[in-house]
Amino acid sequence: MSSKCQSVNYVPELFEDLAKCLREANRLPSQQDFLYFKGFEEFSGVVEHEENRVIGYLDKLSRIFEMPLNSYPNIYKAAKKCLDKVKDDLEQLQSPLGLRESLTYTLNKPQNTFKNLSDNSYSQYIPPILYKYHAKTDMPPGILKAQQLRMLEARGDKIDHYEEITHPYECEIESLCFQDFQFTPQQSYFTVLESTPFELVSTEEAFYKMIQELRQSSEIAVDLENHSTRSYLGICCLIQISTRSKDYIIDPFAVQGQMPVLGVILADPNIVKVFHGSDMDVEWLQRDFGLYIVNMFDTGLAAKELRYPSFGLAFLLKSFCDIDTDKRYQLADWRLRPLTNDMIKYARTDTHYLLYIYDRLREELIHKSMSMFQPPHTSISQVLELSRRLCLKIYEKPLIPKDLNNSDYxxxxxxxxxxxxxxxxxxxxxxxxxxxxxxxxxxxxxxxxxxxxxxxxxxxxxxxxxxxxxxxxxxxxxxxxxxxxxxxxxxxxxxxxxxxxxxxxxxxxxxxxxxxxxxxxxxxxxxxxxxxxxxxxxxxxxxxxxxxxxxxxxxxxxxxxxxxxxxxxxxxxxxxxxxxxxxxxxxxxxxxxxxxxxxxxxxxx
Incomplete structure (x- = not known):
């Protein structure tokens, strides 16, 4: 790699040059005008010079890939290989330590060490929930029958004969009455990340200690980090939880057998679970651990209700906390162990400030309702109801849509x-x-x-x-x-x-x-x-x-x-x-x- 490529400013300079190239390309004459201008000696001389340069580049590509570039498909393949190489090198160049190694996706698959292997078959998804915490009704019979037949290693073609698998917490979610404190934002402040206690939960002892501490809270912030590149269904790699005084990061690989116990927190109707953009988080918790959420507030839905210019967490962090996040870690391979300090910091940031943002958003929602001459709690109620609908989502395995033409594709x-x-x-x-x-x-x-x-x-x-x-x-x-x-x-x-x-x-x-x-x-x-x-x-x-x-x-x-x-x-x-x-x-x-x-x-x- 040249000294210029190693420069910190290489990527911005590259994009600047690329933009200049595109501007100049747009100034080229159209096909008919091109033939007209080619009649001028000055213009034709420049065109001939550039044609020779292109032919020279093609000749170099031909020698590199040892293939004749005498047709458009061959030129396309060679150019694609070059661009793929440039893309990989740029990712490596602009990736910080820790993220750089994970971009190669060459880590061992942790799911191969799980007690229960991923069910990639075409059979219907069977929730792995074994115990229903804070239950008002019994476990749905469809889930019980499906689990019993699966434990008996029944044939896969009997799955269509199961009773309908319904949401195990449908009754609890539908009958949930929101509490008064959910409509009254408290006067809060956020602390800096470095001064807040933090615990990486990777042992059974630390897990049950965290459960006892979380049961003392009335509101917690939750987020997940998922990996889907080296898994068919995907695997949950981290669960971040923050209270108003402490941050936790759960390593589910290390406490796989204890994860269902987290249901005592997530299904507790007296604890508000604050998520941001929970559409997929709800399904991932069901898919991997049989966990379901009762009583949730989604800050992404609140941002939509307030019609903010952006609904992303990065926008809310910048607007309310003046915090800039490194979004490159959204593409990180979260299977990497041990986690680097930068990865831990990014994961903590997703939940550490979320309860403070939750308070500020509720204030904004109250102001919106009052400005429209509605009861103060109207907008908050709408967000809570939309969040309730998200909690009722049921995970389903991915399927390919049917193509009646049965094309080659x-x-x-x-x-x-x-x-x-x-x-x-x-x-x-x-x-x-x-x-x-x-x-x-x-x-x-x-x-x-x-x-x-x-x-x-x-x-x-x-x-x-x-x-x-x-x-x-x-x-x-x-x-x-x-x-x-x-x-x-x-x-x-x-x-x-x-x-x-x-x-x-x-x-x-x-x-x-x-x-x-x-x-x-x-x-x-x-x-x-x-x-x-x-x-x-x-x-x-x-x-x-x-x-x-x-x-x-x-x-x-x-x-x-x-x-x-x-x-x-x-x-x-x-x-x-x-x-x-x-x-x-x-x-x-x-x-x-x-x-x-x-x-x-x-x-x-």
Whole structure:
């Protein structure tokens, strides 16, 4: 790196030069004017000189990447590699110590050490809540039944038969009556960060000590730091809590088993939980720890109610406390242990001043109501009601929207999503969106062509599988589109292989192995459905699916046995034979359907 690149002012100077370049580019004549001006010797001489410079740069790029730059796609790929390198170097350059190491995202995955592994399957999310603190009603039966079946290691395709999973604290949240002190802001002041007691909670003893201290407070500020780049569902890496006299940072990796006990604080209706922008925090607490919030005030909603020019926490910190925050740490890898001093300072800042901001916002809300000749508590009540709605949110696993056209891009998105679940990675980390678009548009035929687009390790590992996805011809199925009529059959088909999926997560068997096991599992559960089976040890997945044929006489009974969706299946494990599909002209015969076509129809390939 040159001495100029090491200069502190390098980045501002770079952006200044870039802005100047863009201004000059906008001054260039349009296509028709360009041809006119090129007739002037002075203008044409400058153009020729710049053309030679560009050709020289392309020649250097060609030697660096050892590829001929004789086409636009090749030039684009080479330029993209250069820009990616510049981007990485700039991030390293302007990142302070601690953040610089975390930007590489090469840390070990802490979720691999958790007692309960992440459930990346296609099954419905089951809340891990085991005990309901401050309960007015019993635990919803849907949650209890789902947990019992999961503990009994019930098949994944039974999940659709669970009773509806509802919010366990719905009654407590809906019936909550806000207390008088919530409408009366107190005269408070904030202390500087350095003079406030602080504790990093990373042991069981420190955790229970913190719980006892928090129970003495009537208001606490809460925030979370989440990481989603190297995890499919994401993991909560830090929980910051501040009272009016002390700051806490909880390391959930160190006290994973004790985290559900935090519900005694978060579900206490007598303690106000002050969040800022709690939309995702509410879901993250549910996802990782089975924690739910009762009685919350969201300062982000208050800022919207007051119509501030910005609703972010940085704006509120600057406006009320004259505090500037280093927002670069929003992109930090919070899995890093031990935390650096700068990371701890940033995390504490998110909650340390929040109770003071909470007081000032309530004053502003009262002034707003009075200025509109309304009762003083009107605006505060509106914010509290909106916060109540946020507390009622229920976490759901991410799903890819259905594409009726079944385009190549959609197939690639589904494949990427499946690989991300297997590897416990963010889909964008597996293959960026731009890579999927490039693959779908260029339709590479060989691994070399594929790797010329991107050399991701997952593209190397699953490249052959991706190539088959976009090269295979997809004939339309010959049976009626009304063959499956019950809602939810698509998800049920996906859940069919959940048991084998979990085995693969634990043993890292491989994609083709587990998917071929699905076919064997189907045949074992519905004898006679598969004939002409091939040896899965010597054939790949696609050969297996293309060569597995269904006996036409057993299609109705077999498919009903696999994709049964009616509630009658919960009462008895008996299925009745269906008649052939009816058409206006009589019964329609279904000749020789292969399994791959059925999987294609149900949206799982």
């Amino acid at each position: 959609y197939k690639l998105c589904k494949t990427r999503d499946f690989i991300a679940r297997l590897e416990d990675e963010n889909p964008e980390f597996v293959f960026p969106q731009t890579v999927l678009l490039a693959i779908a548009s260029e339709r590479p035929n060989t691994m070399n062509d594929l790797l010329s687009i991107c050399d991701s390790k997952y593209l190397i590992k699953y490249g052959q599988y991706l190539l088959k996805k976009i090269s295979r011809e997809q004939p339309k199925t010959s049976f009626s589109s009304n063959f499956f009529t019950d809602a939810g059959w698509e998800e049920k088909a996906n859940l069919l292989y959940e048991d084998e999926y979990e085995k693969m997560i634990k043993t890292d068997i491989g994609l083709d192995k587990v998917l071929s096991d699905v076919s064997a599992m189907m045949n074992a559960q519905s004898p006679g459905i598969v004939e002409n089976c091939v040896d899965v040890k010597t054939h790949n997945l696609d050969e297996l699916l293309e060569n597995c044929k269904i006996d036409e006489n057993s299609v109705p009974q077999s498919l009903e046995g696999i994709f049964e969706l009616s509630n009658n299946s919960r009462k008895k494990n008996k299925t009745k034979a269906k008649n052939p599909v009816e058409t206006p002209t009589g019964p329609e015969k279904i000749p020789n359907i292969n399994i791959y076509k059925i999987f294609k129809e149900v949206g799982w390939e």
